[in-house]
Amino acid sequence: MLLIFGPMMKHTGFAVLVLLVFTLGCQSTHSPHWLSASKNNEHYLGQAVPDDPFFQALHATQAPSQSGFANPFAPNAPTSETANQTMTDAERERIQRLATATRDNMPDYLKPLNPWEGPFVNRNRGRDLEQDIIRQVGYDHVAARLQSDTSDYDWDWGKEVPQKGFDWSALDPGNLVSRMRERIGMGPDENKANESMQKGREILLSNPDLRDQKKNIEAAKHFIEAAKRFPDSVLEEDALHLAAECYFFADDYPSAFSAYQRLVIKYQHSKHVDNAVRRLFKIGQYWEGEAERSRTFFSFWNRSLPNYDTFGFAKKAYETIFIHDPMGPVSDDALMALATAYLKRGRHQGDDHFNQAAFYYQRLREDHPSSPHLAKAYENELFARTRAYLGPEHPSNTLAEARKLAEIMTWQFREELDSEDKEAVLGLKESILNKEAEQIWATGQFWDIKKRHYDAARLSYNRLVAEYPQTEFAERARQRLIQIEHLGDKPSIFALPVNPLRRE
Numbered sequence: 001m002l003l004i005f006g007p008m009m010k011h012t013g014f015a016v017l018v019l020l021v022f023t024l025g026c027q028s029t030h031s032p033h034w035l036s037a038s039k040n041n042e043h044y045l046g047q048a049v050p051d052d053p054f055f056q057a058l059h060a061t062q063a064p065s066q067s068g069f070a071n072p073f074a075p076n077a078p079t080s081e082t083a084n085q086t087m088t089d090a091e092r093e094r095i096q097r098l099a100t101a102t103r104d105n106m107p108d109y110l111k112p113l114n115p116w117e118g119p120f121v122n123r124n125r126g127r128d129l130e131q132d133i134i135r136q137v138g139y140d141h142v143a144a145r146l147q148s149d150t151s152d153y154d155w156d157w158g159k160e161v162p163q164k165g166f167d168w169s170a171l172d173p174g175n176l177v178s179r180m181r182e183r184i185g186m187g188p189d190e191n192k193a194n195e196s197m198q199k200g201r202e203i204l205l206s207n208p209d210l211r212d213q214k215k216n217i218e219a220a221k222h223f224i225e226a227a228k229r230f231p232d233s234v235l236e237e238d239a240l241h242l243a244a245e246c247y248f249f250a251d252d253y254p255s256a257f258s259a260y261q262r263l264v265i266k267y268q269h270s271k272h273v274d275n276a277v278r279r280l281f282k283i284g285q286y287w288e289g290e291a292e293r294s295r296t297f298f299s300f301w302n303r304s305l306p307n308y309d310t311f312g313f314a315k316k317a318y319e320t321i322f323i324h325d326p327m328g329p330v331s332d333d334a335l336m337a338l339a340t341a342y343l344k345r346g347r348h349q350g351d352d353h354f355n356q357a358a359f360y361y362q363r364l365r366e367d368h369p370s371s372p373h374l375a376k377a378y379e380n381e382l383f384a385r386t387r388a389y390l391g392p393e394h395p396s397n398t399l400a401e402a403r404k405l406a407e408i409m410t411w412q413f414r415e416e417l418d419s420e421d422k423e424a425v426l427g428l429k430e431s432i433l434n435k436e437a438e439q440i441w442a443t444g445q446f447w448d449i450k451k452r453h454y455d456a457a458r459l460s461y462n463r464l465v466a467e468y469p470q471t472e473f474a475e476r477a478r479q480r481l482i483q484i485e486h487l488g489d490k491p492s493i494f495a496l497p498v499n500p501l502r503r504e
Contacts, residue, residue, distance in 0.1 A: 181228070193230035196222045197239060204242075210249040220246035220255070237263065241272040244279065251304045253283050257317060264324050274329055277321045281330045281337070284317030288341050314341070322367075332371040335364040339377070343384055354388035357381075358401075375416045378409050379425070386428055389435060392442035399439070403432045437468040441476065448480065454487050 181187050200222035207215040223243035227236040244259035260276045260283075267273070286304075291311035299305040306313040321334040339360035346353035361381035365374060385402035406429035409417070417425065444460030447453040461477035468474050 186228075188230060190230050193226045193235055193239075196226035196229060197235065200226065200242065204246075210246070213250040216246040216250035217252065220250070224259070237267045237270050237272070241270075241276065244276065248279055253286065253304045254306050254313070257283050257313070261316075261320050264320055268324055273325060277325050277328050277330055280317045280321055281334055284314045284334070285337065287311070287314035287317065288337070292344070311341070326367065332364060332368040332373055335360055335368070336373045336377065339364065340380065343380055346384075346387060349387060350390040351387070354384045358384040358388060375413045378405055378413065379421070382406055382409065382425070382428060386432060392435075392439040395439060399432050399436050403429065403436070406432065433468060434471050434473075437464055437471040437473040440464050440468070441473040444477065444480075448484065454484050457484065
């Protein structure tokens, strides 16, 4: 054809156009059935499919009519549920084979999302944080995926994640005990837990006033066994509370403390927490009084006391309250009781018990500004900080904090304090100023008398005159400044100590 019309064409472009039209017309008449059928999905059924695995899988998921799986693009197509019911095992196997072949080389961020993830899922496409994207998934899509089979879209579902290295949790004593209980048939069992609960309830019904201590202890043992048999459940929550109550009315306060503490720590939003923290507060008060009265470290002969360190366990009872139930009904009471206990245990000036008392009083002021103990906490903290002062040789911020407290009390609680308390606060404030002046005077004397560093001594003396003019040390500083006015400063670098207030 080119031989006939070629000489007649004057332009090469027209020849190329005719050749292109002729080629396309020939190809359209000899194209295979599977390619021509792709133009119209309604005639896709029953056509030949190439041997390529991709087209085999595509044909299996969209077109095969012999298996009864209709074309989803055709009008009045059946739903996905009907399609899944009519899909044969061979077709499912082909889809799974294609998914397995594709999964090996696919990045993690391109894999389908897990069905339990929310509507917004963060995905990182690289090391650069600027490449982070947020993929928004519709609620309908999430609901549809939750209703379907997980293994259809989550390729990693059902696979055990290999653990790297040694499992250190196996050495946890709690895990060892739980594993041993499972080996001997004492592991979690809801039926056994219900039986133990029922036995404990029957004992309590036979002892309604809780006066029989033996029955109380026996019922508590059944409740503890029920809690062990069905952990992390509402049954354990109720069992712990009932066991703690039985131990409490049996005067076995250490066992009651253990059960109450476990309940408050593990179930902080339980309906029994308010009652539990009140019981813990009573136990702490009792142990604190016994520790103050007996002053003995061991107490093996008394079931109502811990075997050792009674005051330490009283402190644990108070701390369990204000740490794990900070906004509870007795949280500020527990802080006040613990701080006052430390204040009463202080014996001499500079005792560390005063520092502990000041710490808990300060925590009470900061955590509970509307507590009824606030004014008393300010007053006791002021006294504790003045008693914790060790002298001019030990510089610290204790005096500065005490002076701030005295200033706050004179203004904020001027109506709550009576005349005697106001005089006491003013006296403490004047004493604090004298002690601060004494500390500065000691520093000036060190550089003046011991090291002959007169410039450093003048700094301390001038500070005394400017900031503490009403004290006796200010007058001493004025006299000493006149005496060393004509003296020059010739210090030696080898005479300078590391700590200028250290005794030698």
